[in-house]
Amino acid sequence: MSPTHSLVLLLAIALLSICAQTSQASVTLENGVKSKVFLSPKITQHPGSVSNKYYYDIDFPKGHIAIKSFNAEVVNEEGKPIPLQETYLHHWVAIRYYQRKTIKEAKHNNNPSDLVIASNAGVCNSGLSQFFGLGSETRNTSTHVPDPYGIEVGNPHEVPIGYEEKWMFNIHAIDTRGTVDVMGCTQCRCNLYNVTKDENSQPLKPNYVGGLFCCYDGTQCKVKNGIKSGKRNVYMKYTIKWVDWSDSIIPVKVYIFDVTDPWQSTRSHDCLIEFDVKQCATGVASNDCTNTKRSNTSVPIGGDVVYGVAHLHSGGIGSALYGEDGRVICSSQAIYGEGNEAGNEAGYIVGMTTCYPKPGSIKINKDEVLTLESNYSSQKSHTGVMGLFYILVAESSKTLDYPDQIYQESKVSIIFWGISLLGLVMFTFVVVAYRRQWQSEGGYDSIAT
Numbered sequence: 001m002s003p004t005h006s007l008v009l010l011l012a013i014a015l016l017s018i019c020a021q022t023s024q025a026s027v028t029l030e031n032g033v034k035s036k037v038f039l040s041p042k043i044t045q046h047p048g049s050v051s052n053k054y055y056y057d058i059d060f061p062k063g064h065i066a067i068k069s070f071n072a073e074v075v076n077e078e079g080k081p082i083p084l085q086e087t088y089l090h091h092w093v094a095i096r097y098y099q100r101k102t103i104k105e106a107k108h109n110n111n112p113s114d115l116v117i118a119s120n121a122g123v124c125n126s127g128l129s130q131f132f133g134l135g136s137e138t139r140n141t142s143t144h145v146p147d148p149y150g151i152e153v154g155n156p157h158e159v160p161i162g163y164e165e166k167w168m169f170n171i172h173a174i175d176t177r178g179t180v181d182v183m184g185c186t187q188c189r190c191n192l193y194n195v196t197k198d199e200n201s202q203p204l205k206p207n208y209v210g211g212l213f214c215c216y217d218g219t220q221c222k223v224k225n226g227i228k229s230g231k232r233n234v235y236m237k238y239t240i241k242w243v244d245w246s247d248s249i250i251p252v253k254v255y256i257f258d259v260t261d262p263w264q265s266t267r268s269h270d271c272l273i274e275f276d277v278k279q280c281a282t283g284v285a286s287n288d289c290t291n292t293k294r295s296n297t298s299v300p301i302g303g304d305v306v307y308g309v310a311h312l313h314s315g316g317i318g319s320a321l322y323g324e325d326g327r328v329i330c331s332s333q334a335i336y337g338e339g340n341e342a343g344n345e346a347g348y349i350v351g352m353t354t355c356y357p358k359p360g361s362i363k364i365n366k367d368e369v370l371t372l373e374s375n376y377s378s379q380k381s382h383t384g385v386m387g388l389f390y391i392l393v394a395e396s397s398k399t400l401d402y403p404d405q406i407y408q409e410s411k412v413s414i415i416f417w418g419i420s421l422l423g424l425v426m427f428t429f430v431v432v433a434y435r436r437q438w439q440s441e442g443g444y445d446s447i448a449t
Contacts, residue, residue, distance in 0.1 A: 032243065033068055033241050033242070033243055034061070034241065034242050034243065034244075035239065035240070035241045035242075036061065036239070036240060037237060037238070037239045038058070038059040038060075038237070038238050038239075038240070039059075039235045039236070039237055039238075040055060040058065040169055040171060040235050040236040040237075040238070041055050041058075041235075042233045042234075042235060043171065043173055043233065043234050043235065043236070044231065044232075044233050045087065045173070045175040045231070045232055045233075045234060046175060046229050046230055046231045046232075047175055047176075047177040047178040047179065047223045047227050047228075047229070047230050048175060048176070048177075048178065048179050048185070048220050048221040048222065048223040048227075049174075049175045049220060049221075050172075050173075050174050050175075050193075050215050050216065050217060050218065050219045050220070050221065051171065051172070051173050051174075051217060052090075052170070052171070052172040052173075052215070052216055052217040053170070053171065053217055054108050054168055054169070054170050055168055055169040055170075055171065056105075056106035056107070056166065056168045057099075057106060057166050057167070057168065058094075058167050058168060058169050060166075060167040060240070061154075061240055061242050062154065063154050063244065063245075064152075064153075064154040064155050064156065064244070064245040065150075065152075065153060065154050065242045065243065065244055065245055066145075066150025066151060066152055066153075066242060066243050066244075066245055066249045066251075067131075067132075067145065067150060067151040067153060067240065067241070067242050068144060068145050068150060068241040068242055068243060069142075069143045069144045069145065069239075069240070069241045070094065070132040070143050070238065070239075070240050070241075071138070071143055071238065071239045072092055072134070072138050072236050072237065072238040072239070073089075073138055073139050073236070073237055073342075074087050074089055074173060074234050074235070074236055074237075075234065075235055075236075075237045076232065076233075076234055076235075077232075077233055077234075077235075079237070081139070081342035081343065082234055082342060083340065083341060083342040083345050084136050084337075084342075084345040084348045084350075085176065085182065085340070085345055085348075086175065086176065086177050087173050087174070087175055087176070087234055088136065088173070088174045088175075088176050088185070088186045088348075089135055089136050089138060089171075089172075089173055089236075090135060090136075090172035090173065090174055090186065090188075090215070091133060091134070091135040091170075091171075091172050091311075091386075092133055092134065092135070092138070092169060092170070092171045092172070092236060093130035093132070093133030093169070093170050094130055094131055094132040094133060094167055094168070094169055094238075095117065095119075095129055095130050095131070095167065095168050095169075095170065096117075096118040096119075096131055096153065096165065096166075096167055097115050097116060097117050097118055097165075097166055097167070097168060098115070098116040098118055098159055098160055098163040098164065098165055098166070099114065099115055099116075099163060099164055099166050100113070100114045100115075100162060100163055101162055101163065101164055102162075103115075106166070106168070116160065116163065117129050118158075118165070120253070120254035120255065120256060121253040121254055121255050121300075121301075121393075122254070122255050122256040122257065123255075123257070123261070123263070123269045123297055123298075123299070123300070124256070124258055124261065124269050124270075124271035125268065125269050125270055125271070126270070126271070127271060127273055128256045128258060128271060128273065128388070130170075130256070131151065131153075131254050133311075134311060134352075135311060135313070135349075135386075136313075136314070136348050136349050136350065137311070137312075137334075137335070137349045137350060137351050137352045139342070139343040139350060139351070140335060140343060140350050140351025141309060141351050141352045141354065142309075142354045145252065145306070145307060145392065146306060146307070146356055146359075148248060148249060148250050149249070149250050149251075149252045149306050149392065149394055150242075150243065150245075150249045150250070150251065150252065151251075151252055151254065151392070152245060152249075152251040153165070154245070155245070169236070171236055172215075173234070173236075174186060174215060174221065176221070177227075177230060178223045178224050178227035178230070179192075179221050179222060179223050179224070180192070180222045180223065180224055181222070183314060183347070184221075185215075185221035185222075186313075186314060187210055187313070187314070187382055187383045187384055187385070188210050188211050188212060188214045188215035188383065188384045189209065189210040189214070189383055190204065190208065190209055190210055190213075190214035191209075192221050192222045193214045193215055193219045193220065193221055193222075194220075194222070195213075195214045195215075195219060198213040198214075198216065199213075199216035199217065209276070209383055210276070210383025210384045211274045211276075211383055211384030212273070212274060212384060214384075215384075250394050251394070251395075252306055252307075252392040252393060252394045253301070253303075253392070253393050253394075253395070254390065254392060255299065255390070255391050255392075255393060256388055256389070256390050257295075257297055257321065257370070257372050257388065257389045257391075258271040258272070258273060258295070258372075258386075258387065258388055258389075259275075259293050259294065259295045259319075259372050259373070259374045259387030259388075259389075260272035260273060260274070260275050260293075260295065260387070261295045261296075261297050261372075262295075263295070263296065263297045263298070264295065264296040264297075269297065273386060273388075274384045274385060274386055275293065275385060275386075275387070276381070276382065276383050276384070276385070277291045277315060277376045277377075277378050277381060277382040277383075277385055278291070278378065278381055279378055279379070279380055279381040280378040280379065289377060289378045289379045290317065290375055290376070290377060290378060291375070291376045291377075291378040292373060292374070292375050293373070293374050293376075293387060294371060294372065294373045294374075295371070295372050296369050296370065296371050296372075297369070297370055297372070298367050298368065298369050298370070299364055299366070299367070299368060299370060299393075300366070300367070301366055301393070301395060302363065302364050302365045302366035302368070302395070303363070303364060303393040303394050303395040304357075304359060304360050304361075304362065304363055304393065304394045305329055305330065305355075305357055305362040305363070305364060305391055305392070305393055306356070306357065306359065306392050306393070306394055307354065307355065307356060307390075307391065307392040308321065308329065308330030308332065308354065308355035308357075308389065308390065308391040308392075309330075309332050309352050309353075309354045309355070309389075309390050310332035310352055310374070310387070310388065310389050310390075311352070311386055311387075311388040311389070311390070312334055312349060312352070312374065312376070312385070312386065312387065313349070313382065313384070313385040313386055314347065314348055314349055314382070315376045315377050315380065315382040315385065316334045316349060316374070316375070316376050316377075316385065316387075317333070317334055317375040317376060317377055318331065318332060318333035318334055318375055319331075319332050319372070319373060319374045319375065319387060319389055320332070320372075320373050321370055321371070321372055321373075321389050321391065322370065322371040322372075322373070323364070323368060323370060323371075324365075324368045324369050324370070329355075329362055329364065329370070329391070330355035330357075330362075330389075330391065331353075331355070332352050332353050332354065332355065332389070333352070333353045334349045334351075334352060335349065335350055335351035335352065335353065336348065336349060336350065337350040364393060372387070372389055374387030
């Protein structure tokens with residue numbers, strides 16, 4: 001091959017490589033934000049069955065990044081959304097942990113020193129360590145973290161020596177197809193599960209009538225006579241959006257508060273996570289049948305609140321977080337469905353309203369005592385309900401021109417596309433010229449027509 005041919009070929013390869021790399025980079029960006037859809041491991045169900053498993057080392061974006069949103073829903077094997085009337089998503093949580101590098105596979109009974117939970121900034125002593133998580137409301141609840149903020153993950157300086165950062169799911173899904181009492185199954189009423197012991201074979205307390213201790217993994221809610229197996233596989237589809245970490249991003253801490261926190265009386269954050277709502281007395285007007293539960297807690301740091309949302313179960317009305325002076329930090333109301341389709345299921349909470357205060361407008365002071373209030377309808381009794389509240393707090397009040405950064409990234413993406421197009425044109429020109437030169441030098445014999 002002549003030097004001219006070699007030069008032309010190398011130029012063509014280089015241009016093709018530039019085009020391929022540029023195209024790949026542009027596909028992962030949307031206005032400067034990266035996005036990817038993942039699937040959880042397979043969840044096998046049949047009518048009345050309960051799956052409440054932990055899935056370690058789930059697919060998650062790599063590198064030092066800022067999470068901008070984390071959305072999820074339950075789908076079938078064809079990727080179609082499954083309505084809550086069929087599979088009730090009691091809750092899902094994503095937990096960050098550090099795994100010792102010498103451990104090949106993480107298990108729930110690993111040595112505690114091999115798996116270190118990297119919890120959020122919340123105050124509860126046990127449980128509620130997740131960074132992300134919702135329940136039946138997951139399809140219609142915003143999880144977007146506004147600019148210039150982000151949830152920082154993947155910082156190599158935070159990972160202990162000899163460990164690596166990983167993520168796991170706890171997904172609690174109840175198949176209520178063909179059950180004798182659908183709502184009773186979703187509220188984990190013990191009599192419907194025929195359970196008298198918890199998953200550790202410990203007897204339930206005499207007054208425990210429903211909750212997580214009765215609908216653990218592998219339990220079965222009562223179904224109607226004649227119901228066939230109806231075995232099927234479902235998945236939790238989750239979409240994560242993120243940006244690469246930079247100094248222009250203000251990090252936020254994730255706080256989760258629990259209305260069952262006994263701190264006010266015990267000075268200990270031994271959160272119970274769930275509680276029961278008793279039915280209101282006979283003869284009380286329906287508009288007065290509201291169960292209100294409150295708790296007080298203090299936060300170890302101060303800062304700006306940039307996002308807030310509550311997590312409630314069916315029967316929930318709304319929840320609010322108040323400051324020490326009585327000001328409303330965030331109020332989050334339940335949104336109920338009105339139909340049968342996924343995302344609009346009648347009788348179920350299908351979304352929660354969220355708070356996005358103007359940056360710097362809602363502040364929490366260090367060691368300030370906050371009041372959490374959760375309201376449930378008590379026209380009917382409810383077991384195993386929750387009253388959680390998520391907020392994102394930025395310790396820094398500085399204001400950065402983050403939208404300009406996104407705009408600059410978008411312009412870079414446009415430039416990449418321009419280079420790709422120019423490269424493609426040049427590549428085509430080079431190939432055509434090369435073919436003509438090769439043909440004129442007898443490089444190949446033309447096919448006669």
